[in-house]
Amino acid sequence: MTLPAANAAAVSQTLLPAELAAMPLALTLVESSSTVVLRQQAARLLQSHLGLALAECLYIEGSGRWLGRDSDNVQFDCADFNHPYAHVIRSGKPLTLSVADARIRLDHPGFQAQLAPLTATSQLHIRPLRAVDGQREWLGALLLVGQAATLTALIDNPGMAAYEALLCRLWSRLAREQGERQRSQVLQDSLTKLNDGARRQALADQLADDLLGQSVAMQALRRHVIRAAETNLAVLLQGETGTGKDRVARAIHQFSGRAKEPFMAINCAAIPEALLESELFGHAKGAFSGADHARAGLISQAHGGTLFLDEIGDMPLALQAKLLRVLESGRYRPLGASEERCADLRLVAATHQPLRERIKQQHFRADLYYRLGQFPITLPALSERQDDIAQLAQAFITDFCEREGRAEMGITPAALRQLYRREYPGNVRELKNIVDYACAMTPEGADIDAYVLPGEQQETAGQPVVSTAEPVALALSDDIDDLRQALRDLESAIIRQRLQRFGGNRAQAAESLGLPKRTLAHKCQLLELDIK
Numbered sequence: 001m002t003l004p005a006a007n008a009a010a011v012s013q014t015l016l017p018a019e020l021a022a023m024p025l026a027l028t029l030v031e032s033s034s035t036v037v038l039r040q041q042a043a044r045l046l047q048s049h050l051g052l053a054l055a056e057c058l059y060i061e062g063s064g065r066w067l068g069r070d071s072d073n074v075q076f077d078c079a080d081f082n083h084p085y086a087h088v089i090r091s092g093k094p095l096t097l098s099v100a101d102a103r104i105r106l107d108h109p110g111f112q113a114q115l116a117p118l119t120a121t122s123q124l125h126i127r128p129l130r131a132v133d134g135q136r137e138w139l140g141a142l143l144l145v146g147q148a149a150t151l152t153a154l155i156d157n158p159g160m161a162a163y164e165a166l167l168c169r170l171w172s173r174l175a176r177e178q179g180e181r182q183r184s185q186v187l188q189d190s191l192t193k194l195n196d197g198a199r200r201q202a203l204a205d206q207l208a209d210d211l212l213g214q215s216v217a218m219q220a221l222r223r224h225v226i227r228a229a230e231t232n233l234a235v236l237l238q239g240e241t242g243t244g245k246d247r248v249a250r251a252i253h254q255f256s257g258r259a260k261e262p263f264m265a266i267n268c269a270a271i272p273e274a275l276l277e278s279e280l281f282g283h284a285k286g287a288f289s290g291a292d293h294a295r296a297g298l299i300s301q302a303h304g305g306t307l308f309l310d311e312i313g314d315m316p317l318a319l320q321a322k323l324l325r326v327l328e329s330g331r332y333r334p335l336g337a338s339e340e341r342c343a344d345l346r347l348v349a350a351t352h353q354p355l356r357e358r359i360k361q362q363h364f365r366a367d368l369y370y371r372l373g374q375f376p377i378t379l380p381a382l383s384e385r386q387d388d389i390a391q392l393a394q395a396f397i398t399d400f401c402e403r404e405g406r407a408e409m410g411i412t413p414a415a416l417r418q419l420y421r422r423e424y425p426g427n428v429r430e431l432k433n434i435v436d437y438a439c440a441m442t443p444e445g446a447d448i449d450a451y452v453l454p455g456e457q458q459e460t461a462g463q464p465v466v467s468t469a470e471p472v473a474l475a476l477s478d479d480i481d482d483l484r485q486a487l488r489d490l491e492s493a494i495i496r497q498r499l500q501r502f503g504g505n506r507a508q509a510a511e512s513l514g515l516p517k518r519t520l521a522h523k524c525q526l527l528e529l530d531i532k
């Protein structure tokens with residue numbers, strides 16, 4: 001050691017006042033990052049610097065009902081006087097007793113376990129720790145174990161009072177900060193959730209322009225679409241024909257991060273089996289007779305975007321296996337090509353068929369079904385969301401008028417009631433066709449009336465069975481089991497036709513049927529054909 005360094009060491013050992021010598025200890029406490037670290041440091045410093053047998057900081061749990069240790073899960077109930085901490089906390093005063101005494105008088109099992117390694121001649125000194133500032137009254141208790149003389153000297157030392165005050169100040173400040181951090185984290189979390197919720201709701205509202213309907217089922221559907229759009233999961237759309245699966249598939253693409261990339265769609269039921277593979281996977285030049293050029297398939301064209309496979313239930317089994325490979329490995333091989341290509345796309349598949357049934361019949365691969373259905377969405381049938389009929393009808397009327405350059409038109413309550421009463425096996429598509437037809441049949445400047453609505457549909461092809469202006473063919477069916485109803489239906493059909501023939505002019509229709517105009521109006525009202 002050089003001379004100046006040796007001098008410095010001597011100064012630090014001998015000449016420093018006690019206050020300055022204690023600074024490193026204070027600094028260790030001040031640097032504690034949490035209340036747990038602070039308690040551990042405070043006890044460790046006391047134990048190691050004062051030669052105590054044990055020093056420990058116990059904390060009072062938030063409810064104030066029990067004291068705990070950082071080293072284990074033992075709880076010391078503040079109302080249980082079988083350990084000394086309850087006495088100290090209740091009285092607010094320090095307590096000193098011998099280990100020997102404590103072993104006999106206080107039989108709390110956790111406390112007895114604390115005493116076990118201590119010698120009987122040692123003394124226990126327990127001090128309550130109280131917050132010097134802030135709201136928390138009691139922080140915990142400090143347990144010191146050592147020889148009686150050491151403890152007495154320590155308790156009387158003003159340095160110990162300062163040490164305890166520093167410990168309590170730091171403890172309550174850290175507790176406050178930790179609480180604030182926790183509260184602000186909770187606030188932050190709920191704000192993030194709120195923002196996420198608000199952002200999703202705003203997107204779902206935006207989607208309402210495209211996927212019409214205010215029913216609970218439609219609102220839930222729109223929320224699902226937004227959620228699905230946020231992910232890259234494969235989406236399986238299931239629902240009856242005409243429920244809007246195609247629309248939903250496009251919406252998922254438009255609201256996704258892939259919106260600027262291509263959206264490619266194919267109907268697996270509409271393409272001959274032999275062509276479907278090359279449509280999807282593409283082919284190399286000369287892959288089969290007639291393949292004069294290499295051709296990119298839809299998988300390649302959808303790169304970066306979305307591939308929509310409609311009527312997936314009709315995909316041949318051999319192709320299902322290849323599609324599964326694309327989904328699992330992201331790779332595919334065009335027909336006749338020697339090398340594999342990479343596919344980066346989101347798949348949306350749709351079907352109106354019960355795929356589980358198709359799996360049972362071994363027409364559909366179960367593994368593909370589960371891979372496709374990472375995000376399953378079921379579309380509600382129109383019968384499950386009848387509340388939406390009026391809004392859909394009005395939107396289809398507006399579309400029709402814009403398309404055909406016609407003046408705005410409305411719909412009479414009677415016509416609307418008829419729309420509500422119908423069944424729609426073809427769902428929204430069928431409703432749209434009916435409204436389009438009714439629009440075409442409604443005279444310029446008038447509202448759609450019940451008499452222009454086509455008759456109830458006989459088949460489920462999604463097309464309305466339109467009545468013509470020709471005389472009604474009286475189908476005297478053997479099925480008639482309610483003569484009055486049959487007559488009402490016939491009467492309604494005749495009046496409807498006649499009104500149609502005269503462009504809704506009730507005076508002419510009444511005259512042609514040999515009825516007074518008032519009688520016709522009354523019948524129309526009864527039959528809910530026209531309430532004007």
Ligand SMILES: Nc1ncnc2c1ncn2[C@@H]1O[C@H](COP(=O)(O)OP(=O)(O)OP(=O)(O)O)[C@@H](O)[C@H]1O
Pocket residue numbers: 210211212213239240241242243244245246247248310351352428429432
């Ligand atoms: N929520 C909706 N809002 C507005 N139009 C809708 C809605 N749902 C369906 N449509 C309309 O109904 C018609 C049928 O919809 P779409 O083709 O999406 O049904 P789909 O379920 O794919 O039918 P399919 O199973 O027969 O292929 C389309 O004209 C579509 O625009």
